[in-house]
Amino acid sequence: MKKLITILALTVLLSACGNSETSKTADTQTTETTSTNATETVSAEAKTPKYTTYSGEGISFSYPDHWKSVDTSQMNAAVKAAFSDQSTSAQFADNINFTIESSPSGSINPEEFANNVVDYYTQNGESIGISNYKKVSYTNKPYKEYNAGVLEGNYTHTSGTDIVLVQYMIPTNSELYTMTLTYSKDSYKQDAVNEIINSLSISAPLEQTAGSTVAESTAANFFNDLTPFITDNTAVLDQASYDFISGNSDLFPASTADLRKKAKGLVDSKVTTRHLNKNVANYYEDFVSVSGQVIQVEEDNSLGSTFSIVLVMDDNGNYVTALYPATTGDLLDGDYATVIGAPIANYSFQNVGGGFTNSTLIGASLVIAE
CATH class of the missing domain: 2.40.50.140 (Nucleic acid-binding proteins)
Known part of the structure; x- marks a missing residue:
């Protein structure tokens, strides 16, 4: 009988779509006539991240504007949206995905979910390409008036890349909303992650009342x-x-x-x-x-x-x-x-x-x- 793998684990393993071509020296050389001011302007712009917004399924959030949409049709229906950095030739593509899955426990304690995820990655990570998973931190971060929290961890991808995994979890009485951001350690920037997490907006009604009964569905x-x-x-x-x-x-x-x-x-x-x-x-x-x-x-x-x-x-x-x-x-x-x-x-x-x-x-x- 097939061993179940949590949706949270499945959705962090988006593979990179690396460039097959490498730049030739003759094509990439800059001429001596390029002005110093122009070069400095380009460098300054490159350091300023630009974002675009996804809206759908009752949610919206920002993500880097050069990231491309990932086809989620073959994933579990809980995966509502996914985007990855397909502009790199690296073996791992930085990515983001958002899931909405049923929560049969009715628990609204985000740290409880985070601890279960840590246990799962620690015990079963090798089977899904997550090696040497280690929890870095858990931080309570309410979404508006709702209980929510951010789990951060590190692991080694099958490509050998060191990965930073950040998951923002918002549990309700009936559902668990999770934003998962996955970066190579070299490209991870805390400010960028915070900006994306802070951009999240959920228009669907949330039910999160301690002691209330679980929805019939x-x-x-x-x-x-x-x-x-x-x-x-x-x-x-x-x-x-x-x-x-x-x-x-x-x-x-x-x-x-x-x-x-x-x-x-x-x-x-x-x-x-x-x-x-x-x-x-x-x-x-x-x-x-x-x-x-x-x-x-x-x-x-x-x-x-x-x-x-x-x-x-x-x-x-x-x-x-x-x-x-x-x-x-x-x-x-x-x-x-x-x-x-x-x-x-x-x-x-x-x-x-x-x-x-x-x-x-x-x-x-x-x-x-x-």
């Missing part, structure tokens, strides 16, 4: 954002599933005795994995229950709270993959468990034998160790 957004990653971009959350999960958002996860009773009461006991394998679309608006051996269980903290991915094989040899927005506690590989939740999609993943295994992805309300 949060659970649906969580499954909507992660379904493509779980299924290796072969499946998406159907609108019927989105609406059903949104209407039952208090059950993801079912965290109290009353909610657990409610989730179990919604189960259609007649639906088995054989029914799901035949046509999962028939059960988008149902809760199902599948019991079996836990083949693999993983937990991830990269989105600001713990979520779990549990692969279960039932007694008929059929598989389900539970995407669960909570910890599974003491559940381990080889244990026996019951998954209760809403079917999302059928997909296949590559197994250790080199073939493919079919599985049904379930948005889990409960994962119960037997």
Whole structure:
């Protein structure tokens, strides 16, 4: 089963579009008639950065005017805009991107998100091209009246380039807004970074009230954002599933005795994995229950709270993959468990034998160790 990589990690690894041509001496020589005053004027202008403004998706911010837009169509939908310095022949292109992703935890503590990101980069950075990551600083920097903070760190890119990574995080009850700026150490300038961060404007309404309930769409957004990653971009959350999960958002996860009773009461006991394998679309608006051996269980903290991915094989040899927005506690590989939740999609993943295994992805309300 594919290990999830946080969106925050994916979006800092924009590659450079270096120039393939090098300047020839004859082409770059200046004539002796060039005036000293003109040269000084050009040098002064070169030292003054010029910016242009991006506006879209309810956000706007400034970025260097010579940076080019990056095609985000093949990235996760959370990536709203990206720009990079494609004018250099260096192996790494300085870049900026902005993401808006669901926040299933409802936490509005930006330092909590920052600490989770640091832990993720430190423990898993090598697998995504971030070597020797080290946190430099975390600074509270409110956005208007909202809690927000700036995380700065250093790492070594796969090209061998020393990188400065700056992330401005603004969490709300339902979403996490993140501006990520990535520079080679040689080109990093604190004043330029501050100017870009200070230029950020969010026109979309923000919900950030400590103690308020999470928006009803949060659970649906969580499954909507992660379904493509779980299924290796072969499946998406159907609108019927989105609406059903949104209407039952208090059950993801079912965290109290009353909610657990409610989730179990919604189960259609007649639906088995054989029914799901035949046509999962028939059960988008149902809760199902599948019991079996836990083949693999993983937990991830990269989105600001713990979520779990549990692969279960039932007694008929059929598989389900539970995407669960909570910890599974003491559940381990080889244990026996019951998954209760809403079917999302059928997909296949590559197994250790080199073939493919079919599985049904379930948005889990409960994962119960037997």
